[in-house]
Amino acid sequence: MSTRARRPARRGDGAGPSSWKDRPVQRWTLLVPVKPLDRAKTRLEPPAGADRSELALAFALDTVEAARSCPAVARVVVVTPDERVRAALAGLDVSVAASAPEGLNPALRAAADGLRGDGAGGPLAAVTADLPALVPDQLDRVLQAASRVPLSFLADADGIGTTVYCARDRQRFAPAYGPGSRARHLHAGAVELGLADVASVRRDVDTVADLASARALGLGPCTSALLTRAA
Secondary structure, eight states, X not given: OOOOOOOOOOTTSOOOTTSTTXXXXXXXXXXXXXXXXXXXXXXXXXXXXXXXXXHHHHHHHHHHHHHHTOTTEEEXXXXXXXXXXXXXXXXXXXXXXXXXXXXXXXXXXXXXXXXXXXXXXXXXXXXXXOOTTOOHHHHHHHHHHHTTSSEEEEEOTTSSSEEEEEESSGGXXXXXXXXXXXHHHHHTXXXXXXXXXXXXXXXOOSSHHHHHHHHHHOOOHHHHHHXXXXX
């Protein structure tokens, strides 16, 4: 069983080479939560020829594929109770955790607890599954910045929600996703990552306008293929 990591020293308290900023960081484990497809993307009006569940699955697959290609990511764990999602991931180099608790945050915390039970170490992050334009190098910049502080997050394109939540010490992993999550993460002491040029990591998709913005950034292959077939 792994020992509990020390809390980071506060700035100005004489922290030396062992401070969070200077300590080498392992590559990240990434949790990608995917809710049941029949309840996904209820605010999104799908194009003719496609449906919400198909779009939600395509978004998730593109997000996972981009995450797997990110240099800072060691392992991707998809958290979902949906058998269709699990079947679509078969053959990919990802782990799947069946989310028993109801709700996004309880499911993420349960998955994190399961990883601790396996003795897994290293930093832990959660990434929303609706980033169909995600670029691996941009996600890498986010995770590199997150490695410099104990807790951090990246706000979504609207500046209200959260797309990425990071805990360098996984014992402190306590995501608070949902409407207004940016404010909740700030209140909990997480540092907001004010990065430029990471638009693909901020662009989650909940509405038709969001999808148009993601398309302008460049959609991943699964979402692009689905929309091409629908058209």
